[in-house]
Amino acid sequence: MGRMVLALPECAISIPHITTRPFPDAMMQHAFSWGRLSKPWPLLILFSGLAVLWGCWPIVALDFDLWYHLTGGAWIVQHMRLPDAPFFSYAPAGKGWVDYYWLFQVLVHGLYQVGGYVALSLLRAALYLATVWGIYAYFRAAREDDGAGAGVVALLFTCAYALALQPRDALLRPHAFTYLYIVFLHYVLNYRQRLAWALPVLTVVWANLHGVEFPVVMLVLGAYLAEYFLAKLMRREHAAARYKAVRWPAIVSLYAICVTPAGFSLLAKAFGGPPFHERVVMELAAQPLDRFLALFFYPDERLMAGVTNALVLAAALGGVWLAVNRRLRLSRVVLFAGGIILLPMMRRFTYEYLLLTLPVLGDAAVLAASRFTRPIKARTAALASLAAVGLTLWTSVAFWGYRPHYPVDTARLPVGVCNFLMQEGPGGRIFNVPNSGGYLQWRLYPKYKIYMDMQTMLFPGLDLFTSVTAFGNERVMRGVLRDYAPGFLLADVQDKDSAKLIKKAGGHFEPVFFDDMLTLYVDADRFPDLVARFGLKALVPATCITADYEAMDAKERDAAMAECRRLLAIYPDGLAVNTVAAKILIAGGRYPEAAEIAARLMKLYPARYMGYALDGLVAFKEGRYEASLSRNKEALARALPSEREMVVRNIYATYARLKEFGKAYETLLSVVNPMAPGTKFTDLYDLGMSAVACGKSREGAQLLAMAKVKAGPEDAEKVKEIESLEEMLRRG
Numbered sequence: 100m101g102r103m104v105l106a107l108p109e110c111a112i113s114i115p116h117i118t119t120r121p122f123p124d125a126m127m128q129h130a131f132s133w134g135r136l137s138k139p140w141p142l143l144i145l146f147s148g149l150a151v152l153w154g155c156w157p158i159v160a161l162d163f164d165l166w167y168h169l170t171g172g173a174w175i176v177q178h179m180r181l182p183d184a185p186f187f188s189y190a191p192a193g194k195g196w197v198d199y200y201w202l203f204q205v206l207v208h209g210l211y212q213v214g215g216y217v218a219l220s221l222l223r224a225a226l227y228l229a230t231v232w233g234i235y236a237y238f239r240a241a242r243e244d245d246g247a248g249a250g251v252v253a254l255l256f257t258c259a260y261a262l263a264l265q266p267r268d269a270l271l272r273p274h275a276f277t278y279l280y281i282v283f284l285h286y287v288l289n290y291r292q293r294l295a296w297a298l299p300v301l302t303v304v305w306a307n308l309h310g311v312e313f314p315v316v317m318l319v320l321g322a323y324l325a326e327y328f329l330a331k332l333m334r335r336e337h338a339a340a341r342y343k344a345v346r347w348p349a350i351v352s353l354y355a356i357c358v359t360p361a362g363f364s365l366l367a368k369a370f371g372g373p374p375f376h377e378r379v380v381m382e383l384a385a386q387p388l389d390r391f392l393a394l395f396f397y398p399d400e401r402l403m404a405g406v407t408n409a410l411v412l413a414a415a416l417g418g419v420w421l422a423v424n425r426r427l428r429l430s431r432v433v434l435f436a437g438g439i440i441l442l443p444m445m446r447r448f449t450y451e452y453l454l455l456t457l458p459v460l461g462d463a464a465v466l467a468a469s470r471f472t473r474p475i476k477a478r479t480a481a482l483a484s485l486a487a488v489g490l491t492l493w494t495s496v497a498f499w500g501y502r503p504h505y506p507v508d509t510a511r512l513p514v515g516v517c518n519f520l521m522q523e524g525p526g527g528r529i530f531n532v533p534n535s536g537g538y539l540q541w542r543l544y545p546k547y548k549i550y551m552d553m554q555t556m557l558f559p560g561l562d563l564f565t566s567v568t569a570f571g572n573e574r575v576m577r578g579v580l581r582d583y584a585p586g587f588l589l590a591d592v593q594d595k596d597s598a599k600l601i602k603k604a605g606g607h608f609e610p611v612f613f614d615d616m617l618t619l620y621v622d623a624d625r626f627p628d629l630v631a632r633f634g635l636k637a638l639v640p641a642t643c644i645t646a647d648y649e650a651m652d653a654k655e656r657d658a659a660m661a662e663c664r665r666l667l668a669i670y671p672d673g674l675a676v677n678t679v680a681a682k683i684l685i686a687g688g689r690y691p692e693a694a695e696i697a698a699r700l701m702k703l704y705p706a707r708y709m710g711y712a713l714d715g716l717v718a719f720k721e722g723r724y725e726a727s728l729s730r731n732k733e734a735l736a737r738a739l740p741s742e743r744e745m746v747v748r749n750i751y752a753t754y755a756r757l758k759e760f761g762k763a764y765e766t767l768l769s770v771v772n773p774m775a776p777g778t779k780f781t782d783l784y785d786l787g788m789s790a791v792a793c794g795k796s797r798e799g800a801q802l803l804a805m806a807k808v809k810a811g812p813e814d815a816e817k818v819k820e821i822e823s824l825e826e827m828l829r830r831g
Contacts, residue, residue: 141254141484142235146228148492149261153224157503158216158271160511160538165207165219165271167537167552168200170544172208175201181360185557187540189528189548189583196557197361197368202307203273216506219271226275227268233282234260237457240290241465251475251483252464258491260453263407265498266400267450273309274447277316280305281454284319288345289458295348302355310365313356315437315451320349322433329429373560379533379567380555382447398490399497407449411442414456417463426466431459501706501737510704515614515670516589517542522669523629524621530585533566535616539589550583570597576604588620592675595641612666613640615675638662643679648686656683672703681713690717708734712746719753728753744770751785760792773802780809784817791824800828 158165167187174182181201184192198204210218238253268275280301287294306313327346330339342349357363377383391412395405418435421427438452475483503510513535520529526546531539536552543549551558551566569575570590579585588606590597592613601608601620608620611633618640623630637658639646648656663680667673677696684693694717700710715730731753735746747770754763767789771782787802803821810818 141481141488142257145254145258145261145488145491146232148488149231149495150224150228152492152495152499153227154221155502155505156220156224156499157505157508158220158223159269159503159508161270162553163535163537164553165537166541167554168204168207168272169211170537170541171198171201172204172206175205176208185551185554187544187548188551188558190550190558190562192557195364197365199310199359199361199365199368200273200308201360202304203276203309206308207271220506223268223271223275226271226279227264230264230268230275230279230282231257231261233279233286234457237282237286237290238461238464240286241461250468251480251487252468254484255487256460256464258487259406259410261491262403262494263410263453264450265495266403267447274312274450276305276308277312278450278454281315281319281451282457284316285454285457288319288323288342288349289461292344295345298345298348299351299355302352303358306356306359306365310356310359310361311368312451313365315441315455316356317353318437318455319434320353322430322437324349325433326428326430368556372556373558373563375560376555376563377445379563380553383445386443386446386449388443398494402490402494403498407453410453410460411449413463414438414453414459418456418459421459421462421466424466426462428462431462435459503706504703508704508706509672510615510674510707512538513589513614513616514542515666515673515676516612516617516619519612519619519633519669520547520587523633524587525626525629527586528583529587529589530569530579530583531566531589532570532591532617533563535589547587550579550585570594570600573600573603576600576606580604580606586622586625589617590620592616592618592640594618597641610635610640612669613638613675614670614673633665635662638666638679644675644682646679646682648683651686653687656687659683674700674704674707674709678709678713685713685716685720688720690721693717706737708738708742708746711737712749715749715753719749719756724753724756728757751789755785755789760789761794764789764793764795773805778809780806780811780814780817783809784814784821787821788824791828796828800825 170187171182174186175198181198183196185196207219207222210222214221235253235257238250238256241253264278268278283301284298287298302316305316323342324346327339327342330336330341357365359365361368372383377385391408393405394408395401414435418427418431421431434455438455441448441455442452517539520543524547527548528550529539529543529547530550533551533553536549539547539549540552551562555563565575565579569579588597588601588608592615597618598608598610598620606620607623609623609630610618611621611630612619613635621629621633623634637655643659648659651659660680660683663676663683666676667680670676677700681693681696681700684690684696694714697710697714697717700707700713702710704710711730711734715727715734718724718727718730728750731746731750735743735750738746747766751763751767754760754766764786767782767786771778771786773783773786783802783806787799787806790796790799790802792799803825807818807821
C-alpha cells in the first residue's frame with residue numbers, strides 16, 4: 100500500500116501555551132454559545148427514543164458470531180480454563196489459539212444464563228447508548244459552563260454518530276466494547292484527567308474483552324503521549340502541561356494491554372489472519388476511499404451511509420482547516436494518520452476511523468464556534484435541534500424496519516435441523532457451510548462436532564477454502580468425504596444442486612430434514628434407519644416453497660403434506676415448512692386451516708412477509724378481495740427485494756378482480772418489462788388486457804401484438820381473444 104502524506108503548512112503542528120483546553124480561554128468565551136440550547140429536552144428525546152428502540156429490539160442473526168461466543172463462555176465456565184484449540188471442531192487444529200475475547204464470552208454466557216436473550220438485547224442497547232452518550236459528553240465538555248443546555252453543534256455531531264454507529268453496533272460482539280473504550284479514552288485524556296488512573300485497570304478489562312484491537316488502543320494512547328513528549332523535548336513546559344497528569348496512567352495502560360492470559364503473544368494475533376479470508380468475510384474486505392464521496396439524503400439506511408461518509412469527509416476537511424489555522428495538534432495528526440491508514444484496509448475500519456478522529460472534529464467544532472459568534476435565537480436553536488433529533492429517530496426506525504419477534508428472531512437460525520439432530524440423531528461429525536457454524540456448535544456440541552465456524556483466525560486458510568467450496572465443487576466434496584468421513588452434511592437450504600453434487604462425489608447421503616436455513620443430509624449406509632424414517636421424497640427443500648401445488652394431483656399433495664407434518668412435529672415454528680403446508684391446504688380448498696397457519700406465522704414472524712401473503716391468498720380464494728389487497732400490501736412492506744415480485748403479482752391479481760384495471764396495469768408493469776427477451780406470453784397478455792380495460796388502448800394494442808409474437812400452441816385460445824379484441828379496437 101502506498102504511503103499517504105498529509106501536506107500541512109509550515110508550523111501547522113503547533114503547541115500553544117494553553118491548559119487542558121484545545122483553545123485559549125479568549126477563544127473559548129464564545130465556543131458553543133453558538134446555538135446554545137436553553138433546555139436539555141432535545142437530548143432527552145433523542146436518548147429516550149434510541150433507548151426504547153434499542154431496548155425493545157430482539158437479537159437478530161445478522162451473523163452467527165454471538166452464538167460461538169456463548170459456546171466459548173459455556174466451555175470456559177465448565178472447564179475453568181481457556182480453550183487452546185477449537186474444541187467444537189474435528190478439523191485439524193491450526194496454530195495455537197489465543198482466545199483474546201474470553202471475558203466477553205464469559206460475560207454473554209453469564210447474562211444469557213440469568214436473563215436469556217432479553218439480557219443480551221439490553222447489553223447491546225447499553226453499549227450503543229453509552230458510546231453515543233460518550234460522544235455527546237466529549238463535544239459537550241469543550242464548554243463546561245454552558246449549564247444544563249447543550250450546543251446545537253454538539254447535538255448535531257451526536258446525532259450523526261448515533262446514525263453512523265447503528266449498523267455496526269446492531270451486532271452484539273466484542274467490538275462494541277472497543278468503540279466505547281476509544282470514546283472513553285478521548286474523554287478522560289482530554290477533559291476528565293482526574294480519572295486517568297482508572298485507565299490501566301480499565302485497559303486490563305478491555306484487553307480481555309477484545310484485546311485483538313490493541314493497535315487501535317495503542318494508537319490512541321500513543322498519540323497523546325507523543326504530544327506530551329514532543330513538548331518536553333522542545334522544552335515547552337506550558338504545552339507539556341496539557342497531558343502531564345495523564346502521562347504515567349497512559350504509559351501504564353500501554354503495558355496493561357498485555358495483562359491477559361496470552362501475555363505478549365497477543366501482539367502477534369492482530370496480524371495473523373489467513374490469506375484471502377477477506378474474500379469470504381465481507382467486513383474484512385478492502386474499500387476504496389472514493390466510496391466516501393457519495394452522499395445520500397433519504398431517511399433510511401441510505402442516510403446512515405451518507406452520514407457516515409459525511410463524517411469521514413468532515414474529519415479530513417476539519418484536519419486541514421485546523422492546520423491552515425495552526426490549530427492542528429500533534430495528537431490529532433497521529434490519530435488522523437492512523438485512521439486514514441486503517442480506513443482503506445477493511446470495511447469494518449470505517450468505524451475505527453470515525454472514533455479515532457473524534458478529537459479532530461471536536462477541535463474543528465470549537466474553532467467554528469469561535470469564528471461564528473453571532474448568537475442564534477432560541478427558537479431557531481430549538482427548531483434545529485428538533486429537526487436533528489427527529490431525523491435521527493425517523494431514520495433509525497426506517498433502518499430497523501418492522502420489529503421481529505422479541506426477544507430473538509429465529510427466521511435466520513437453523514433451529515429445526517438442530518432440534519432434529521438432538522432429538523433423533525446419534526451424534527458424530529457434521530460437515531457444514533461455515534456461516535451458521537457459530538449457532539450449530541452452540542446447539543449441538545458436545546454431541547456433535549462441526550467442521551468450522553467463522554472464527555477464521557482459528558483455522559488454516561485451506562479449511563476455510565474447503566468449507567466454502569465443497570458444496571459447489573465435486574472434487575473438494577470427494578476429498579471431504581474421504582478425509583473426514585462425516586455422517587451428516589448441512590447445506591444451504593436454497594442450494595438446488597447440493598444433492599446431485601454429493602452423489603457425484605461418491606456419497607450416499609439422503610435429505611431427511613430442512614428448516615429456514617439449512618438442509619440436512621444423512622449417510623444412508625451408516626444410518627439406514629434414520630433415512631428410512633425421515634427421508635424426504637415428496638418435498639425438495641430448495642424448491643418446495645415455490646412449487647405449484649394447485650397443479651399437483653391430490654395424491655402428490657397428500658404425500659407432501661405428510662412430510663410437512665413430520666417436519667413440523669420436530670420444529671412446529673418453522674417458517675418455510677409452515678408456508679409450504681399452508682400452500683398445500685389452500686390448493687386443496689382447506690382455507691380455514693391455511694388461515695390458522697397464516698395467523699401463527701404473522702405472530703411468530705411479524706417482520707417477514709410470508710404470513711401476510713398467505714392470509715391475503717386465503718382471502719383472495721374466498722372472494723374477500725379488499726381484505727386480500729390489504730394483507731398483500733402489508734406483505735409487500737415487509738418483503739425483501741427478491742421476494743417483492745410474487746407479492747406484487749398477487750396485488751395485481753387482486754386489483755383485476757376488483758376491476759380497478761388502471762391500478763392493475765401499473766402494478767404489473769412495475770415488475771414486468773415488456774421489452775425484455777425473457778418476458779412471458781402470459782405477462783404480455785395480462786398487461787395488454789389490463790391496459791385496454793383501463794382505457795390505454797394504444798399501449799394495450801402494442802402489448803397484445805407483442806404477446807401474439809411470443810404465443811405458442813398452448814396459447815391458441817388466448818390468441819383468439821387477442822384477435823377478437825384487436826378487431827373491436829379497429830372498429831371502435
